[in-house]
Amino acid sequence: MMKKLLVSVRKLVEFVMMGGSIDSRFTGSNVMQEGTRTHQRLQASRGDNYEKEVYLSIQIQIDDFELHIEGRCDGVYRNEKQVIIEEIKTTARDLNSVTEEDYKTYWAQLKMYAYIYCLKNGLDHITVHMVYAKRENEDEKTFEKHYELRELTMFVEEIAKEYLSFQKQLWKLKQARTESISKLKFPYDTYRTGQRDLAKAVYKTIREEKRVFAKAATGIGKTIATIFPSVISLQEGKQEKIMYLTAKTVTKMVAEDSFRLLIENGLEIKVVTVTAKEKICFQEETICQKEFCPFADGYYDRLKEGIKDILDNERLMDRKIIELYAKKHQLCPFEFSLDLAMFADVVICDYNYFFDPKVRLQRWGDFHKETILLIDEAHNLVDRSREMLSASLSKSVFLQVSREIKGLDRELYLKLKEVNDTLLKWKKELLKTNEFVLDDKPSLLIEVLEEAVEACEQWLLRNPSGMAHQEILEAYFAGQDFLRIAKVYNNRYKTIVTIYKSEVTVKLACMDSSAAIMDSTSKAVATVFFSATLHPLGYFQTVLGGEEHDYYISINTPFHQDQIEVYAKNISTKYQDRQNSIQPIAEAIREVFHSEKGNFLVFFPSYEYLSLVFEAYEKFAVEDSIETLVQQPVMTETERELFLDRFNPDREGTLLAFAVLGGIFSEGIDLKGNRLNGVGIIGVGLPRLSLERNVMKEHFQKQGQNGFDFAYVYPGMNKVQQAGGRLIRSEQDTGFLLLVDDRYFYPKYRELLPPEWQNFKRK
Numbered sequence: 001m002m003k004k005l006l007v008s009v010r011k012l013v014e015f016v017m018m019g020g021s022i023d024s025r026f027t028g029s030n031v032m033q034e035g036t037r038t039h040q041r042l043q044a045s046r047g048d049n050y051e052k053e054v055y056l057s058i059q060i061q062i063d064d065f066e067l068h069i070e071g072r073c074d075g076v077y078r079n080e081k082q083v084i085i086e087e088i089k090t091t092a093r094d095l096n097s098v099t100e101e102d103y104k105t106y107w108a109q110l111k112m113y114a115y116i117y118c119l120k121n122g123l124d125h126i127t128v129h130m131v132y133a134k135r136e137n138e139d140e141k142t143f144e145k146h147y148e149l150r151e152l153t154m155f156v157e158e159i160a161k162e163y164l165s166f167q168k169q170l171w172k173l174k175q176a177r178t179e180s181i182s183k184l185k186f187p188y189d190t191y192r193t194g195q196r197d198l199a200k201a202v203y204k205t206i207r208e209e210k211r212v213f214a215k216a217a218t219g220i221g222k223t224i225a226t227i228f229p230s231v232i233s234l235q236e237g238k239q240e241k242i243m244y245l246t247a248k249t250v251t252k253m254v255a256e257d258s259f260r261l262l263i264e265n266g267l268e269i270k271v272v273t274v275t276a277k278e279k280i281c282f283q284e285e286t287i288c289q290k291e292f293c294p295f296a297d298g299y300y301d302r303l304k305e306g307i308k309d310i311l312d313n314e315r316l317m318d319r320k321i322i323e324l325y326a327k328k329h330q331l332c333p334f335e336f337s338l339d340l341a342m343f344a345d346v347v348i349c350d351y352n353y354f355f356d357p358k359v360r361l362q363r364w365g366d367f368h369k370e371t372i373l374l375i376d377e378a379h380n381l382v383d384r385s386r387e388m389l390s391a392s393l394s395k396s397v398f399l400q401v402s403r404e405i406k407g408l409d410r411e412l413y414l415k416l417k418e419v420n421d422t423l424l425k426w427k428k429e430l431l432k433t434n435e436f437v438l439d440d441k442p443s444l445l446i447e448v449l450e451e452a453v454e455a456c457e458q459w460l461l462r463n464p465s466g467m468a469h470q471e472i473l474e475a476y477f478a479g480q481d482f483l484r485i486a487k488v489y490n491n492r493y494k495t496i497v498t499i500y501k502s503e504v505t506v507k508l509a510c511m512d513s514s515a516a517i518m519d520s521t522s523k524a525v526a527t528v529f530f531s532a533t534l535h536p537l538g539y540f541q542t543v544l545g546g547e548e549h550d551y552y553i554s555i556n557t558p559f560h561q562d563q564i565e566v567y568a569k570n571i572s573t574k575y576q577d578r579q580n581s582i583q584p585i586a587e588a589i590r591e592v593f594h595s596e597k598g599n600f601l602v603f604f605p606s607y608e609y610l611s612l613v614f615e616a617y618e619k620f621a622v623e624d625s626i627e628t629l630v631q632q633p634v635m636t637e638t639e640r641e642l643f644l645d646r647f648n649p650d651r652e653g654t655l656l657a658f659a660v661l662g663g664i665f666s667e668g669i670d671l672k673g674n675r676l677n678g679v680g681i682i683g684v685g686l687p688r689l690s691l692e693r694n695v696m697k698e699h700f701q702k703q704g705q706n707g708f709d710f711a712y713v714y715p716g717m718n719k720v721q722q723a724g725g726r727l728i729r730s731e732q733d734t735g736f737l738l739l740v741d742d743r744y745f746y747p748k749y750r751e752l753l754p755p756e757w758q759n760f761k762r763k
Contacts, residue, residue, distance in 0.1 A: 009071030193558035203229035518545025598677030685716035
């Protein structure tokens with residue numbers, strides 16, 4: 001049976017040559033738009049015998065594969081004497097530094113076009129022009145070469161064979177995957193209560209190419225119940241890939257463990273975990289330039305061999321495995337993981353690699369139409385997506401870098417100074433208060449920022465390892481992010497200006513990211529939003545871009561009511577009552593927790609409140625010989641592990657740990673059995689009052705929603721549910737929960753608690 005493959009000229013040569021673009025470090029949207037304009041300008045200037053954007057295609061048969069190659073060359077000159085194929089590449093680089101030997105990938109692309117054109121038009125030789133053009137002016141540099149059809153034929157056959165060799169490897173992997181899925185069984189003897197229902201709902205959602213909001217209580221095994229039916233779906237229809245999105249390292253590890261279990265049960269699949277660049281970088285400083293990093297220098301020369309090696313030998317490519325092969329082949333581990341993602345069946349990564357316009361996997365875009373999205377702990381996506389779609393700019397960044405560059409580059413200095421001066425002028429003339437909100441985006445600032453970003457780009461390309469490099473790079477990317485968000489600014493945004501002493505910060509703040517989430521998820525085959533705390537549904541459907549025809553499933557806790565005792569204490573923790581609440585809360589903690597043996601966690605709405613109560617409580621701990629543990633504002637991964645290691649299941653005394661709601665220990669951790677015997681929650685988790693939250697409240701109020709609930713109450717009570725969910729993690733767990741706040745006695749707040757908590761006892 002003939003196997004047909006469709007590939008563009010650009011993608012074919014990029015894979016075989018494994019090369020980057022002339023400005024690969026700087027490919028922001030403004031750069032791409034400038035490049036398009038430059039292309040159009042040059043094409044318009046070429047004259048009447050010039051045809052632009054010429055579509056070319058060819059079919060090549062090798063063994064049992066039929067390779068269909070297509071693309072558009074920038075232009076073709078035709079006259080009686082010769083035919084010239086032209087390819088235009090735009091850049092901010094100094095054209096004098098560009099040589100004919102540079103950028104083999106571009107030349108390969110041009111030779112492919114030349115070959116196809118010769119074959120289609122019966123030519124035995126052809127001329128090609130490689131044109132490098134400046135974006136900011138009309139300068140251009142052209143290299144001319146002449147090729148015989150025989151020479152081009154040998155080149156194309158070699159390229160096609162190498163490409164097909166790798167495609168055959170991928171084809172075999174896909175066949176092995178399909179065959180293994182056909183034999184795959186659920187990896188446990190039985191389904192937990194509610195687990196089969198969730199798995200069936202996920203499978204139905206994928207088959208019908210829909211979205212589902214799955215509220216599934218802690219303990220049913222949500223991860224495997226979403227992954228297993230998704231894997232089964234890969235052998236059917238157009239579903240080809242799975243993207244598992246999560247917000248925390250620990251939940252990434254849970255997903256990896258689920259795939260590891262399936263692999264141990266016979267599944268042949270390629271799973272790649274993408275780890276943040278700052279965490280996985282081999283260098284002390286993360287400077288992604290070949291002058292600073294040996295793993296970046298010559299990266300593409302070694303990439304192909306590294307990809308083939310790891311795909312031949314590994315199935316679950318987690319951080320440890322990727323680091324191992326990256327060192328073996330001297331590759332940047334972060335870029336290696338991104339390139340591997342192109343060939344994987346499953347990618348496990350943070351939300352931002354799909355949703356954040358500043359860092360999302362552009363290379364993954366071609367696969368959206370065949371991707372299943374699994375969004376773990378989807379309640380976290382609400383605030384995370386707003387931040388992803390927002391951008392800030394600080395005056396101090398541009399003031400500092402302008403001072404650094406003043407004696408090195410006069411033109412760049414003036415462009416950077418203009419941004420600083422614009423913000424300074426704004427501070428002096430427009431603002432009467434320290435905070436200000438605008439409905440519109442700051443057009444004047446954007447105008448001068450565009451010029452500064454362009455100037456930074458040109459300087460960085462001319463001086464890849466020069467003085468002031470990092471400062472200019474910081475300003476460049478801050479400006480790029482700001483301009484990128486400015487382009488999507490609409491009525492769901494506000495411009496928030498904050499002044500503190502000499503600093504001026506401008507934030508393009510996304511109030512409502514629902515439309516962007518809906519747009520992104522609509523490109524996938526199916527999307528599964530799942531969490532134990534997607535309650536109330538109406539709120540989450542609204543803020544996560546839900547629509548009426550989306551599916552929804554709610555699965556209650558599989559645990560028995562007698563596994564948990566819930567108490568509530570009527571103490572006001574409202575801000576105006578906070579000082580008077582400190583001593584009563586300290587005494588309540590002593591009364592409830594000191595009479596018990598085991599490990600306990602008490603959560604507070606902020607570090608400040610935690611510190612005040614702990615200071616009042618500490619003397620009780622000393623008097624009663626209670627061991628204490630306090631979460632710190634900043635903790636390394638090692639410190640977090642040490643914190644959790646203190647929860648000893650064989651403890652004879654009492655450990656009382658203090659932590660923060662919404663923090664690293666309030667969700668995503670498993671302290672099963674006697675590792676956790678009780679939880680206390682102080683307050684109702686409402687975010688601190690702020691200008692941005694108040695603006696958000698007004699935004700939703702105008703949309704016909706309860707603005708205060710959307711901005712404060714629902715996000716706060718979600719943190720409460722997450723923190724309380726740390727207690728009962730298995731059928732064997734037991735313990736008690738203490739809720740401290742007078743608002744728990746109000747029907748509105750009580751109804752936002754899980755059903756098994758609502759009949760609490762007054763303490």
